[in-house]
Amino acid sequence: NIGQLADEANVKVYVVGGFVRDLLLGVNNLDIDLVVEGDGIAFATRLARFLRARLRVHEKFGTAMILWEDQKIDVATARREFYQHPAALPQVEASNLRQDLYRRDFTINALALQLNLPSFGYLVDFFSGRKDLDQGLIRVLYNLSFVEDPTRIIRAIRFEQRYDFTMEVETLEFAHEAISRKMIGEVSHERMFDELLLILQEKNPVPALRRVTEMNLWDYFLPDLEWSERLERELTTLTELYQEVKDRELVPLETRWMPYFLILTKHMKPEGVKLAIDRYPLKMWIREAIVELASTNEQTGLLMEQSLQYGKLSDLDKLFQGWSIEAFLALRASYALPKTVELLEAWHIIKKCKTIITGKELKEMGIKPGPHYKTLLNQMRWDRLDGIVQSYEEELEHLR
Numbered sequence: 001n002i003g004q005l006a007d008e009a010n011v012k013v014y015v016v017g018g019f020v021r022d023l024l025l026g027v028n029n030l031d032i033d034l035v036v037e038g039d040g041i042a043f044a045t046r047l048a049r050f051l052r053a054r055l056r057v058h059e060k061f062g063t064a065m066i067l068w069e070d071q072k073i074d075v076a077t078a079r080r081e082f083y084q085h086p087a088a089l090p091q092v093e094a095s096n097l098r099q100d101l102y103r104r105d106f107t108i109n110a111l112a113l114q115l116n117l118p119s120f121g122y123l124v125d126f127f128s129g130r131k132d133l134d135q136g137l138i139r140v141l142y143n144l145s146f147v148e149d150p151t152r153i154i155r156a157i158r159f160e161q162r163y164d165f166t167m168e169v170e171t172l173e174f175a176h177e178a179i180s181r182k183m184i185g186e187v188s189h190e191r192m193f194d195e196l197l198l199i200l201q202e203k204n205p206v207p208a209l210r211r212v213t214e215m216n217l218w219d220y221f222l223p224d225l226e227w228s229e230r231l232e233r234e235l236t237t238l239t240e241l242y243q244e245v246k247d248r249e250l251v252p253l254e255t256r257w258m259p260y261f262l263i264l265t266k267h268m269k270p271e272g273v274k275l276a277i278d279r280y281p282l283k284m285w286i287r288e289a290i291v292e293l294a295s296t297n298e299q300t301g302l303l304m305e306q307s308l309q310y311g312k313l314s315d316l317d318k319l320f321q322g323w324s325i326e327a328f329l330a331l332r333a334s335y336a337l338p339k340t341v342e343l344l345e346a347w348h349i350i351k352k353c354k355t356i357i358t359g360k361e362l363k364e365m366g367i368k369p370g371p372h373y374k375t376l377l378n379q380m381r382w383d384r385l386d387g388i389v390q391s392y393e394e395e396l397e398h399l400r
């Protein structure tokens, strides 16, 4: 029990932020943020030892991260701005946590649960976050919040749309004010890209993207993008596709954002795409996927279905060649093509299929190395996919 450990270490420990917000909303959240009034790193070390979990320490920031099974626990030291007379300790401690929470973005993220044993589970709510949660309001903690950190405007949009909340009137005014003063323009492209990714990683990013459009913020993400009903429909189709495959490991979770991003780029002029590519730290294969998608059309997708229905797996493999799964998903969603789940299943079977014989063995057999190795192995793989070859012996046989 964390509370017991905290008592033993003689520190006060709280779970704060998104975890508390989601707990009160009944939403799953695996990321735990702890704030320690006292030595955060020492406590994190103790906790990691207790959990037999991995620990990463950032001395400079007084923080540490514990990786425990599939959970991430961030441990921070409450900012201690000033010291007071020892007799005033409880107040000082309270004000530490209070200050730590006050510098955060919204009231709904500034709730804390005490973990120490006598008051385990006690909700610390300095800024009426609970009430805002109940009323569905996103409210900043201080007037200059968006000026100090304009990315919070994007966060506000994200939370608002995720929980179907609204920005509280004054908060919305602050946001508009910061937008009209072009504060978001001060944020680096990298950080803006991160914010875009966070939106695109949402379960359903479409409402937040629509809000970005309404608030006229595309200039800060993808300047050339023109929102349209067609674009919205394509993105929605992708969300529906994700929902359809929800419990099956057919699509990679970490790159969920990418097909959305690819669809967005498909709706931009080449100059705009170039600008985005120059501006953001996109990996090579993502750049390639953008080009790949731009150069294909509905016909490419239709061929895949036909091949699934009437052809052999090897035909499908040939059609899949050069495609990343992300670009493939973007293609399917943007033309609302049917049979995508079946194709995804085939995709995984195909990508897993390998020959048993390797290039090394071909060499040992005395076959002179060269580009024909690839042709040979590819052919054998296709025969395997089509069931013509099923075992190692048959592979050898096939070679003769």
Ligand code: CTP
Residues within 6 Å of the ligand: 016, 017, 018, 019, 031, 033, 103, 104, 105, 106, 109, 110, 149, 151, 152, 155
């Ligand atoms: N935070 C902030 N300002 C930011 C980013 C984060 O004040 N620009 C604070 C928020 O109070 C948030 C905490 O730091 O609760 C942790 O940030 P993060 O992990 O991004 O937020 P979560 O609330 O956990 O969001 P999500 O559910 O999207 O992971």
